[in-house]
Amino acid sequence: MKPMRCPICDTPMPGNWQDYPDYPFCSKRCRTIDLGRWLNEEYRIVEAAPEEDRPPLPPPDEQE
Template sequence: MQLAVKPRKVACPGCGETTVYSTSNAYRPFCSERCKLMDLGDWATEKFRIPDATPPDLQDAE
């Protein structure tokens, strides 16, 4: 006897809509291609950045 597995649902990082997180969703963790591309655009325009904790090199200032 197999138990029915409920699909895992998560909030889309783009719009907050509930979406299925499984291989059947080609855009996971996003709900749609639109949300996926908007997130990519935010990274491309540097709206999202990974902070650099390295201090600037003093030789570059000269």
């Protein structure tokens, strides 16, 4: 059975996952980094949304 590795810093994590309170990360620091990346990705998606992708506004109703 090959040892687990931290997905953030690639540190080998021998033993059982139960030994790691921050599993699947090796430490609280890596957990925080992962969370930060995830949040940054979310923000980037929102900010990068081109205006063309927004649904067009309905035409103004000029009839009376």
